[in-house]
Amino acid sequence: MNIFQAIEQRRAVKHYQTNKKMSEMDFKTLMDSVLLSPTSYNIQHWRFIRVTDVDQREKLKDAAWGQAQVSEAAELLVLCADVNAWKDRPERYVANSPKDTQDMLLPMIHNFYHEKEQTQRDEAMRSCGIAAQTMMLAAKGLGYDSCPMVGFDRDKVAELICLPDKHVIAMMIAIGHAEKAAYPRAGQLPLSEVLMENQFHPSNAE
Ligand SMILES: Cc1cc2nc3c(=O)[nH]c(=O)nc-3n(C[C@H](O)[C@H](O)[C@H](O)COP(=O)(O)O)c2cc1C
Numbered sequence: 001m002n003i004f005q006a007i008e009q010r011r012a013v014k015h016y017q018t019n020k021k022m023s024e025m026d027f028k029t030l031m032d033s034v035l036l037s038p039t040s041y042n043i044q045h046w047r048f049i050r051v052t053d054v055d056q057r058e059k060l061k062d063a064a065w066g067q068a069q070v071s072e073a074a075e076l077l078v079l080c081a082d083v084n085a086w087k088d089r090p091e092r093y094v095a096n097s098p099k100d101t102q103d104m105l106l107p108m109i110h111n112f113y114h115e116k117e118q119t120q121r122d123e124a125m126r127s128c129g130i131a132a133q134t135m136m137l138a139a140k141g142l143g144y145d146s147c148p149m150v151g152f153d154r155d156k157v158a159e160l161i162c163l164p165d166k167h168v169i170a171m172m173i174a175i176g177h178a179e180k181a182a183y184p185r186a187g188q189l190p191l192s193e194v195l196m197e198n199q200f201h202p203s204n205a206e
């Protein structure tokens with residue numbers, strides 16, 4: 001499957017075959033791909049919870065207002081991020097860069113994030129969003145379907161996964177083999193409505 005086929009065929013699938021699991025080899029290939037996603041300053045602040053425990057799945061399903069994919073899917077991942085990763089041994093993020101690049105980047109990382117809580121959170125969500133799309137496309141490439149999810153009680157999920165302080169939850173992703181195909185596409189906006197050249201047109205900026 002090429003990348004365009006994966007993009008076209010990825011759909012939000014809500015029901016999964018419960019008897020089909022993901023092999024460990026596929027899971028490793030999936031996560032190795034996810035870890036190649038870009039992050040600003042390469043800080044890789046994402047943290048992933050792979051939910052393998054059946055009881056934990058059921059509790060998370062309750063927290064997600066009973067959405068079937070949470071318990072049915074072969075894999076369930078909760079995508080989180082450490083908003084303080086920028087100051088946690090940042091030399092790791094530039095370890096393979098030349099020394100002069102490291103000397104330039106380390107203060108830049110500090111200045112970019114220091115005392116900027118909104119930026120820390122924005123970047124966490126941005127990075128998890130990019131990782132999520134890599135995950136869903138890689139899953140498709142491996143022959144699996146997926147569903148991104150924010151339809152859950154964030155506080156309950158945080159409690160269930162023991163979310164540490166200074167961490168945020170971006171979303172969950174269910175991955176498995178579809179039991180039911182996704183609904184027809186709900187309605188895509190035309191390119192002309194969402195693409196502008198050089199600047200917002202006055203009528204859009206109102
Ligand atoms: C961040 C995000 C959160 C979503 N949350 C849910 C969810 O909680 N439950 C669900 O069934 N679908 C969820 N979806 C799926 C969307 O409804 C779906 O992606 C959208 O309707 C477009 O359909 P498609 O992904 O099949 O192209 C979510 C999608 C995104 C990107």
